[in-house]
Amino acid sequence: MKSSDPVRPSSRRGASGAWNRLKPVREDVLESYGLPSKGETRLNDFKTQETFLNRITERYMKLCALNRSDLDTLFASANPSPAKTSLTTNMSNLSLSKHAPRPPKPAPLSGGNSPALLAASKLSAQELSTVLSALRKLREAVTASARHDAFAQRVYFFAIHVSILCSDWASYTPALHTLLYSLHPRAPLSRSQLAEYASYQILDQACRQGDVAGARETKVRFGVRDGRVEALLQSLVSGNWVQFWRAKRGVDGYQRAIVGMAEQEVRVNALKVVGRGYLSVDRRWVEDATGRRWEELVADGVGWVEEGGKIVVRRGRVGGGGGGGGGG
Structure with a gap:
């Protein structure tokens, strides 16, 4: 080539942006299958079911290990709106105050709930949701394939335990019912x-x-x-x-x-x-009777008053007048 000739581009081309965009995205194996009740049939194969359970177990154990310091929060994230009723309505007629105590103000962000940790917690909650969804797919596949053996028992054992910890009663109820009333008669526990x-x-x-x-x-x-x-x-x-x-x-x-x-x-x-039978009781006794700390009871809406380790339930009558706001 002469020095005066224009420089030709190399024939060896690098990967273009378009080519990179066409690369297949790595698919999550737990999300690669649909629900058998919606027409998915690939999970009906026994060997595929066993491999799928291994993958679910691996993900679940890894998730628990990553959140081992706060597993309660992890499991609660599967059911963010539990059916918890406040004591306020039930106890309003026994309250010393006209209105139930205001709930405590939310704590400001600290090291324990920084944006980074909140993001990690959200990611863990999403991962747990994926695990629960995969378990449902596997349970449906076991049912669709009419499998009644030790493996089917393992699937239901695992699904029931995880559902209990997550308070996922919508999954727990059919799983337990199937295990006891359908699987047990065919594959005795x-x-x-x-x-x-x-x-x-x-x-x-x-x-x-x-x-x-x-x-x-x-x-x-x-x-x-x-x-x-x-x-x-x-x-x-x-x-x-x-x-x-x-x-x-x-x-x-x-x-x-x-x-x-x-x-x-x-x-x-x-x-x-307590409200019907006592004017005052020891704080410790109330906590033992309710299985809850006094501060938690107040947050739940109990309107009684603590005075020196005693819980004042009702004020005694003073001189024949009504006993609502008197001291002592």
Whole structure:
């Protein structure tokens, strides 16, 4: 080539921006399948189901490890609007004040809830939602493929436990019902497994659904003999909050999460009894009776007043006048 000739561009072309844009996006394996109820059939293959469960388990364990310091917040993110009723309505007629206490102001951003950590928390919540969705797909696939074996049991065990921790009752209820009433007759659970999952059904009926009679029927049907479960049923029937809190402390974490659904009713019952029968009580006694710290009860709407370690429920009558605003 002569020095005067124009320089030709190299024939070896680099990757163009358009080519880069055409590169396939890496697909999330948990989101690559649809719901079998919507026509997805690829998950009907047994081997594919087993691989899919392994992927779900890996993601779930990794997510728990990343959030091990605050798993309660992670699980609560799956159900951001739980059906929690305030004590304000129930206790308004027992309040010393005309209006329920105002809720505390939200704390300013700190190191614990900085924008970076809030973003990470949102990402974890999205990841948990993906895991729950994948579990639903797998459960539907197991049902669609009429699978009744040890693997199917594993799927339902895992789905039920995760649903309990996340208070995902919409997923928990059909999963537990299928395990006990459809899968168990075809692929019998061991005695310990049946006792565990039947106890979930019993406690769910009694504590979440408020159906103690149905819980008793389930207990007889599956032959569950568990003193802690029986103590909880008795406490709900008799309104014995001391027995309820003691029994709740004795059950395992999954059972405790279900029993927690009855806490509000037990707490309101205890506070109403106190309100009708006492002028003042020890703060510690109220906290033991309700299973809640006094500051939490105030935030929930209890309008009584604390004075020197005592909770003033009602003011005594002074000289024959009404006892509302008097001191002492």
